[in-house]
Amino acid sequence: MKPGFGIGDSGLVEAERGDAEVEPVSGEVLAFANPESRIPNPVGDSVADYLRQHERKSLLRFITCGSVDDGKSTLIGRLLHDTKRLFDDQLAALSADSRRHGTRNGEIDFALLVDGLAAEREQGITIDVAYRFFDSARRKFIVADCPGHEQYTRNMATGASTADLAVVLVDARKGLLTQTRRHSYIVSLLGIRHVLLAVNKMDLVDFDRDVFERIAGEYRELAAQLGIEHVQAVPLSALEGDNLIERSPATPWYDGPSVLEYLETVDTARAEAELGLRLPVQWVNRPHQDFRGFAGTIAAGEVRPGDEIVALPSGRRSRVQRIVTADGDLYYARSGQAVTLTLEDELDISRGDVIAAAERPAEVADQFAAHLLWMDANALLPGRSYWLKIGARTVGASVTEIKHKIDVNSQAQLAAKHLELNEVAAVNLGLDQAIAFEAYRDNRELGSFILIDRQSNATVAAGTLDFALRRAGNLHWHPVDVDKAARARSKHQKPRCVWFTGLSGSGKSTIANLVDKQLHALGHHTFVLDGDNVRHGLNKDLGFTDEDRVENIRRVAEVAKLMTDAGLIVLVSFISPFRAERRLARDLFEDGEFVEVFVDTPLQEAERRDVKGLYAKARAGRIPNFTGIDSPYEVPEAPELRLPTLEHDAQALAQRVIDYLR
Numbered sequence: 001m002k003p004g005f006g007i008g009d010s011g012l013v014e015a016e017r018g019d020a021e022v023e024p025v026s027g028e029v030l031a032f033a034n035p036e037s038r039i040p041n042p043v044g045d046s047v048a049d050y051l052r053q054h055e056r057k058s059l060l061r062f063i064t065c066g067s068v069d070d071g072k073s074t075l076i077g078r079l080l081h082d083t084k085r086l087f088d089d090q091l092a093a094l095s096a097d098s099r100r101h102g103t104r105n106g107e108i109d110f111a112l113l114v115d116g117l118a119a120e121r122e123q124g125i126t127i128d129v130a131y132r133f134f135d136s137a138r139r140k141f142i143v144a145d146c147p148g149h150e151q152y153t154r155n156m157a158t159g160a161s162t163a164d165l166a167v168v169l170v171d172a173r174k175g176l177l178t179q180t181r182r183h184s185y186i187v188s189l190l191g192i193r194h195v196l197l198a199v200n201k202m203d204l205v206d207f208d209r210d211v212f213e214r215i216a217g218e219y220r221e222l223a224a225q226l227g228i229e230h231v232q233a234v235p236l237s238a239l240e241g242d243n244l245i246e247r248s249p250a251t252p253w254y255d256g257p258s259v260l261e262y263l264e265t266v267d268t269a270r271a272e273a274e275l276g277l278r279l280p281v282q283w284v285n286r287p288h289q290d291f292r293g294f295a296g297t298i299a300a301g302e303v304r305p306g307d308e309i310v311a312l313p314s315g316r317r318s319r320v321q322r323i324v325t326a327d328g329d330l331y332y333a334r335s336g337q338a339v340t341l342t343l344e345d346e347l348d349i350s351r352g353d354v355i356a357a358a359e360r361p362a363e364v365a366d367q368f369a370a371h372l373l374w375m376d377a378n379a380l381l382p383g384r385s386y387w388l389k390i391g392a393r394t395v396g397a398s399v400t401e402i403k404h405k406i407d408v409n410s411q412a413q414l415a416a417k418h419l420e421l422n423e424v425a426a427v428n429l430g431l432d433q434a435i436a437f438e439a440y441r442d443n444r445e446l447g448s449f450i451l452i453d454r455q456s457n458a459t460v461a462a463g464t465l466d467f468a469l470r471r472a473g474n475l476h477w478h479p480v481d482v483d484k485a486a487r488a489r490s491k492h493q494k495p496r497c498v499w500f501t502g503l504s505g506s507g508k509s510t511i512a513n514l515v516d517k518q519l520h521a522l523g524h525h526t527f528v529l530d531g532d533n534v535r536h537g538l539n540k541d542l543g544f545t546d547e548d549r550v551e552n553i554r555r556v557a558e559v560a561k562l563m564t565d566a567g568l569i570v571l572v573s574f575i576s577p578f579r580a581e582r583r584l585a586r587d588l589f590e591d592g593e594f595v596e597v598f599v600d601t602p603l604q605e606a607e608r609r610d611v612k613g614l615y616a617k618a619r620a621g622r623i624p625n626f627t628g629i630d631s632p633y634e635v636p637e638a639p640e641l642r643l644p645t646l647e648h649d650a651q652a653l654a655q656r657v658i659d660y661l662r
């Protein structure tokens with residue numbers, strides 16, 4: 001089990017400690033990364049108190065997959081009820097509701113209970129997962145209940161990311177459905193190795209043993225394909241309660257456990273990978289000059305005072321001085337415990353670093369093979385930069401390649417240039433900084449990540465790291481003696497990237513060309529990178545789909561960066577229609593080096609000019625994906641300069657750029 005549950009690592013505590021690091025993270029992300037901190041509380045006391053009372057019992061986290069029709073709500077409702085975890089007032093409300101809905105004999109409709117609880121979800125959680133607690137004599141449980149509507153994949157991934165076991169429901173009359181395969185695939189993707197296959201509604205097939213055996217057999221085959229190691233099939237009637245809490249006389253041929261018996265006794269402890277200490281630093285605790293502690297929940301391994309550690313990714317070493325907790329110092333702590341470590345030496349360790357055993361450190365890398373589940377309505381575009389959050393670390397990252405997407409129904413591998421909502425793919429990832437990590441199969445905390453949109457802060461993907469493609473240590477910046485500053489000095493100029501963006505025909509090339517001529521006349525060293533020209537060479541493999549435009553701009557930005565490193569003033573003239581890529585370009589440069597110039601010409605005017613006759617063709621349907629017609633242009637929000645071409649001529653506007661650069 002995991003002590004420190006939701007308290008030590010809540011955002012609140014960090015804020016109180018004055019952690020200055022700005023987190024580009026929405027509440028939604030927190031809900032995903034650390035669902036415990038936001039669990040709606042069914043028992044009235046605080047979650048922490050509740051769990052503390054039951055600390056001696058082990059904890060099982062599980063997820064239920066299947067639709068309401070399969071009996072999911074009834075199953076959960078009954079488990080909650082029959083283990084007596086329902087509050088009396090909830091029960092009273094429930095019977096009233098049930099009577100109102102006219103259930104047979106005024107019995108309680110458990111589906112109503114679950115739906116009712118779902119409505120109580122905390123504000124701010126947009127991911128539809130309700131976490132519920134119940135306990136039995138032997139164990140306590142957290143069940144992540146994910147409603148099965150159209151965003152089910154995303155909901156499931158959220159619930160499954162911390163689960164030890166999945167209850168997969170099937171309707172005995174229907175057997176395995178596409179949905180069963182899909183859910184089971186996601187279960188396996190997220191590293192859950194135990195499935196309880198609940199063959200429900202057995203009462204409707206007269207508790208027929210053959211029906212049960214056939215479904216159980218088919219599922220075992222599927223599980224074997226997916227690498228799900230442990231399957232327990234239970235013939236069930238959630239409605240009647242057969243084999244739910246106790247074994248049912250209706251299935252004398254079944255000698256396995258009831259659902260609750262299995263949940264109470266199953267051992268899901270993984271043979272933990274033999275990892276040394278891994279402590280992702282959640283925050284640096286520095287109440288006064290003499291104390292500097294590194295707090296977090298131990299993700300793997302164990303620690304004792306005196307142990308030699310290494311801080312990652314920096315690689316600096318020290319020894320553990322104390323293991324501090326709210327209840328006093330410890331001589332020993334291990335995986336799952338929330339602790340604060342103090343070290344013998346003053347190391348520069350910050351939030352997101354990982355403290356690891358020196359003799360068995362984690363790997364550090366910046367390129368990975370990974371699997372990801374895309375959860376956003378806007379497609380994933382390779383090359384676009386997102387935030388990647390892993391443990392307490394947030395870094396810039398992009399998908400450098402979609403190797404293939406995976407049809408979760410058939411496991412077929414399909415070629416893909418982008419990913420749509422709910423699609424799963426094998427990808428390569430590139431990070432802008434190296435991180436300490438573990439492969440997901442070895443450690444879930446240090447091997448799973450989410451991607452966050454940089455503009456909206458929405459969680460757009462959940463993923464798992466498979467292995468490092470390039471160890472950060474194997475690639476070095478080649479040190480050069482003549483650096484950028486030296487090159488700039490010899491050219492008597494400050495290197496710049498002047499980035500012209502605007503519609504086709506807005507006047508980018510015309511103005512950039514005038515600026516270039518004038519700077520050149522003044523003795524400056526300049527170069528113009530123009531969309532039309534670069535697309536004839538370096539980028540001749542790219543067209544005008546969204547994904548190609550992303551790659552087009554990524555490459556040009558990198559080239560412009562090299563040119564400023566060479567000390568030049570680079571004038572870039574590309575439509576560059578997307579904010580995300582203009583921002584990616586900006587982020588490559590030093591402060592003040594990147595000058596975004598919005599050549600502001602209304603579509604109507606650009607179309608009127610139609611310098612190359614392209615608008616006419618686009619309107620006639622002969623050029624697909626034409627910017628402004630059937631492909632978007634995202635107007636810059638805060639460019640350094642805006643040039644209104646309707647109000648001033650090209651020469652005057654070019655002069656504005658020159659003035660700005662001065």
Ligand SMILES: Nc1ncnc2c1ncn2[C@@H]1O[C@H](COP(=O)(O)OS(=O)(=O)O)[C@@H](OP(=O)(O)O)[C@H]1O
Pocket residue numbers: 503504505509531532535544548549550552553573574575576577612614623624625626627631
């Ligand atoms: N479908 C479509 N949409 C927009 N533009 C098109 C298209 N097809 C060809 N062209 C011509 O390509 C030039 C734009 O290339 P860019 O590399 O600047 O475009 S982008 O930044 O990748 O969006 C653009 O040049 P400019 O008019 O100088 O902007 C067009 O001449």
Ligand SMILES: Nc1ncnc2c1ncn2[C@@H]1O[C@H](COP(=O)(O)OP(=O)(O)O)[C@@H](O)[C@H]1O
Pocket residue numbers: 502503504505506507508509510511573609611644645646648649650653
């Ligand atoms: N104020 C202005 N600034 C820039 N170009 C203008 C202006 N007024 C008219 N134009 C004309 O608009 C056209 C812009 O074409 P171009 O520079 O090739 O645009 P882009 O590079 O953005 O596609 C040119 O024919 C230019 O002479």
